[in-house]
Amino acid sequence: MSRVPPLQLGSLQIKDKLEENGTFGAAIVRKTQRECATQIQRMLQKMRHHHPFVLCVCSKPQLLQGVYGMGFNRPSKIQETALPMMLAEPPQNLIAQSQSGTGKTAAFVLAMLSHVDPNKTYPQCLCVSPTYELALQTGKVIEQMGKHYPEVSLVYAIRGNKLQRGMKLQEQIVIGTPGTMLDWCGKFKFIDPKKIMVFVLDEADVMIATQGHQDQSIRIQRMLPKNCQMLLFSATFEETVWSFAQRIVPDPNIIKLKREEETLDTIKQYYVLCNSREEKFHSLCNIYGAITIAQAMIFCHTRKTAGWLAGELSREDHQVALLSGEMQVEQRAAVIDRFREGKEKVLVTTNVCARGIDVEQVSVVINFDLPVDKDGNPDNETYLHRIGRTGRFGKRGLAINMVDSKMSMNILNRIQEHFSKKIEKLDTDDLDEIEKISG
Ligand SMILES: Nc1ncnc2c1ncn2[C@@H]1O[C@H](COP(=O)(O)OP(=O)(O)OP(=O)(O)O)[C@@H](O)[C@H]1O
Secondary structure (H helix, E strand, O other), rough: OOOOOOOOOEEEEHHHHOOOOHHHHHHHHHHHHHHOHHHHHHHHHHHOOHHHHHHHHOOHHHHHHHHOOOOOOOHHHHHHHHHHHHOOOOOOOOOEEEOOOHHHHHHHHHHHHHHHOOOOOOOOOOEEEOOOOHHHHHHOOOOOHHOOOOOOOOEEEEEOOOOOOOOOOOOOOOEEHHHHHHHHHHOEEEEEEEHHEEEEOOOOHHHHOHHHHHHHHHHHHHHHOOOOEEEEEEEOOHHHHHHHHHHHHHOOOEOOOHHHHHOOOOEEEEEEOOOOOHHHHHHHHHHHHOOOEEEEEEEOHHHHHHHHHHHHHOOOOOEEEEEEOOOOOHHHHHHHHHOOOOOOOEEEEOOOHOOOOOOOOOEEEOOOOOEOOOOOOEEEHHHHHHHHHHHHHHHHHHEEEEOOOOHHHHHHHHHHHHHHHOEEOOOOOOOOHHHHHOO
């Protein structure tokens, strides 16, 4: 992916200016709003070809205020590459892959907010996520980024959000899970799909690879106008999923990572050899004894193990939250909210929480059990998503894998081979060694 050249305006380095605590952005907003100064408009026009954040806000300076308000001064690689493609005229489709925590959500949220016409009070953008929790999280990003753009509103197409029969939605953006979104477009006609201009599939590979999600997403897609822009995003795309995505998306722009680029170097990966789940627990306690962990996520294969582990950790006086698939979705969302607020420091979970959840303070991810598919083969994609809950947006992170049998050693070796990435051994009885890896 190419980098954006520094922005020039006469002798001014606009890029540096943009990075000055957002004051420059705020000045543009104030001035543009107050007097629509032609000079500023001309400047924005000049910059729009170079700077993706400015590109989005050319006609909507309120968005720049939202972007800066979130503390974003500089776009990530995926943002600077994808935004110009998503905002080009005429609209272009995009299938984009970028590592976990690199700002994909922010990228497509900005694209949606840039595209909506606030004067039209009907849905114009649909965004489909695989889970209730992720839909809520993305909705919050839309709310934050659109904070200074009150004319644009959002509604959640998620289970439990019951609308009156016959009503027509007035919100410009609808975010939700595929089943409810399909019902709202089809059965209940709350949304007129023919008026949709942008269709986003977040975690697109799982939306395509999971049978039920795929059927629903494709049925929604078929109702949309031919020229509706399709945007597919994920950190992982298995080969078969990739080719399917290209078949369903007409003439797409493509941003694809090489296999060896998929893992982030900022996340250090280790494994620990143990003989039983009790030994794994003992290792975990040693890790906690040796390093300061802001927040941790621990992944288990089954709900039973997750429940057991959460109980053991509580007995050791850890503030633990437990999240698993059998919980009601609202309950799950509440657990994640508490964890995000730091009320609990450890989240023990199954794969239900492996993807997308963005909690900045997570400094360690533990695979108490390695991720395997239903045939017992390594689940490389889930591995990447799980460890990607740490090391968000350039931060450093630590991922520790617990290996308790020959079979799990074999799984680990295959994961290493798949990503061509060495996972180092760690002796958790050696406290100095553990301390060193956290440095
Ligand atoms: N330009 C930016 N500057 C600073 N922080 C950013 C920027 N863009 C995104 N972030 C922050 O980085 C974090 C990760 O972003 P985001 O959740 O969009 O990543 P993602 O690529 O969608 O991750 P995942 O693959 O796990 O779904 C978020 O906390 C977000 O607020």
